[in-house]
Amino acid sequence: MTDVLDLTALEAHEAMVAGDLGAEEYTAAWREAAAGDELNAYLWRDQGGEEAAAIAVERDCVAPIAVKDIFTTEGVPTTAGSRILEGYRPPYTSTAVRKLLEAGAPVLGKTNMDEFAMGSSNENSAYGPVLNPWDRERVPGGSSGGSAAVVAGGLAPWAIGTDTGGSIRQPAAFCGIVGLKPTYGAISRYGMIAFASSLDQCGPLTRTVSDAALLLGVLQGKDPCDSTSVGIDGGIALPGREDLSGLRFGVPAELRGDDYDSGVRAVFEQTLRKIEDLGGEIAEVSLPSSEHGISAYYVIAPAEASSNLARYDGVRYGMRAGGDGDLIEMYETTRSEGFGPEVKRRIMLGTYALSSGYYEAYYGQAQKVRTRIAEDFSGAFGSVDFVVTPTAPSVAFKLGEKTDDPLAMYLNDFFTVPMSLAGIPAISIPAGLAEPEGGGPQLPVGFQIASPAFSEQKLLDAAYALEQGIGFGARPGGVAGA
């Protein structure tokens, strides 16, 4: 038999159910692989213990999993990539991780991320950037960069992350794996450290669409601890669709501009032809408000973040600095030293946007745009089954390339933010390789498919058929199976 690390999570699961693979052996192999992390992708790794040996194979999914360090895990350090939570061990476990544990998937490690999920390159982590396994001089994307890197880099069979404006899909694209952002409300947010509450959503980062489906099936569901959770009616089955006949894929005219990488464009156009080969139909749709997505997003998300991050005040847990008897000074010193520059930038943006006298002009206006964008998608889904775009305007860029230009960094989310604002599901699958602008070895390009709220099953079925049709088999050099 092949190296167990080459198996997808689903294949490993099936092998264990069939008795061809021991859960203990499998988990140990992954633990060993994770120990060889050279990408700075893990912030904490499970050292193994008795509990890991007791995994029951008849559970739903038994492959150990890498968890973005934004999910609380009782007694296990949880930092959200921030200095302000250094050494913090939560007193409770998030619903997503609890569900994984109940399903038989132990936590392999906690993955590095942009501080409080704010970033598109993982360079905003207080614990140093994650390196892209395809090219260690490049970023893995963000904010779930660690989760994407461990899956692509052969350091975990699969992972979960969070997506607020593209934070699962964009790193999945940069690392050549599958990333799914489910419908807002599909998976409980309880225990998922909040960045922008009305947008944050947990989702899988996996090698294959089938693994993503398996994971979503375990994670989804209404949670009494999250009033905004609803779950997916009927659950999620493994995808099995062979072709795309009878399905219509809409390409938004507004998102088809020529201001993004030609390599990405070539892969995108080539994927559209593949869809047609598989029997699908390509149509043009209009999402007139979507080009304002970034503007609206960078008001709404910072506004919510400014409030969500106000609790890190040094009083009850986490870092405390300064003060010496003065409350206000303690607040200021703790937050000045505890937060990184991008987090501070967004807290200031958001505080401003919510201020008396500016609320309507910024937050109020952004919410109107958000409503329009959601209406645009509803309109489009009247004539097509899916909306498709490139996942990101470029392939993985170089470390440090955009750190001095926040706006250029924000534009990375151009294709992913509209779906987040509309609350609809979207998946990124690896569609091919392209040379970066400026030359260099070829890097993965993601293809994004979005569908109406709670239509994840249909989305996964179509993505699966396309995945099979594309047959993307490339893996970074030096990784098992490459």
Place this chain on the structure above:
Amino acid sequence: MPELEAVIGLEIHVQLATKTKMFCGCELSFGDEPNVHTCPVCLAHPGVLPVPNEQAIRYALQIGLALGCEIAPRSIFHRKNYFYPDNPKAYQISQYDIPICGAGRLGDIRIHRAHLEEDAAKTIHVGESGRIHGSDASLVDFNRGGTPLVEIVTEPDLRSAAEAAEWARLLRETVRQLGVSDVNMEEGSLRVDANVSVRPVGSEELGTKTELKNMNSFRFLQRGVEAELARQRELVEAGGTVEQETLHFDPASGSLTSLRSKEEAHDYRYFPEPDLVPLVPTEEMLREARESLPELPAARIERYEGIGVPADVALTLATDPRTAGYFENVVEVADGIEPRVIANWVTGELAAALRQAEVDGGAADSRVSPEAMAALVRMVGEKKISHGSAKTVLAALVLEGGDPEPIVEREGLAQMSDSGELEAIVEKAMADNPDAVAKVREGNNKAVGAIVGAVMRETKGRADGGEVNRLIQEKL
């Protein structure tokens, strides 16, 4: 200078007596060890989410309906952002532009709104002052943090400190009778802030207001508002202007100190709480809330006044629903006796007899059955016993229960009517008090009291005063 009138509005925070907190499963408590009723949610650990307490929503609906408020079919929670150690999330979940309860009225005072929110934790400032300024350290007890609150805001309809205190009492009684709060001002389960301003009589415009905090009794509320009104009047009459500020009333010294000025006012940066879905009361919740409403003080006062009960007695009954129920039971079996008379007996002599006997509980729990009470009042009305004798009978009924008639008989309290016996006693009393008789004859009617007194002593109060007087006049 035109005369100035007081314009007062109240903001009342009512802690709801639910089992658990507003957004988590921690038990409510008072006086327990600090920080034993806490969890990741009410300590605002990273990643937690609020889940609304359904019982609190039901209680808020009851309060809203009791105050005649319009209930919003869909209200939303907002975040009120500010930093303070008693506010662990650094925002309070409250309601802003769409509260659960809209406009209403209690008595003559219009209600502006009532909304749901969560209470802050308690900060304890260690040091001599007991306040944050000059304290050595501050400790936080999160037991109270997250307790469900309903904040009731009135329109500025109150015109004096006394009226404000009186209305606040009616509100407390109303909420108390709903059974949704302990409404204990000292323990802080009922907290009243007052917005106070003055304006020339006849003006429709509102003057600049100040907000008074920390008045933890109705007496202090009245004194605090009085002090602030006096301050504002003096200021305005001297040609000055009132500055908008928040004031702290110190009941010990009667002084007002500024907590913060308008410039220091917070910008709370309200925005809709994204962690909660809109609050939409179901038909079933509304129906249950409606059906659970008892008859409330304001309605009871109106009804009692309608059957001739004097206003002050009606108020006494309305603040004590069990005694009011007893009163109604007596009226029911009293067959035609005026409710006014019964109300006076129940709230007057019966209450006094219960106090005298140191009996726990009110009339409704006493040994005096409504039938016995009705029979006793009837006997007085029919002049079968005197008022004084009736008090004696009542004292016995309170202790032993049963019917009044056997007690009257046993104690020999049957009233003497115009029988020869009474006449003889009157004659003897006049003979024994010739001075008094002479004075009365000279036109000094007060002197008749001495003769009546002698008759009453002789008859042990069984004689009817009116009849005695008549007989004396006859014999003069």
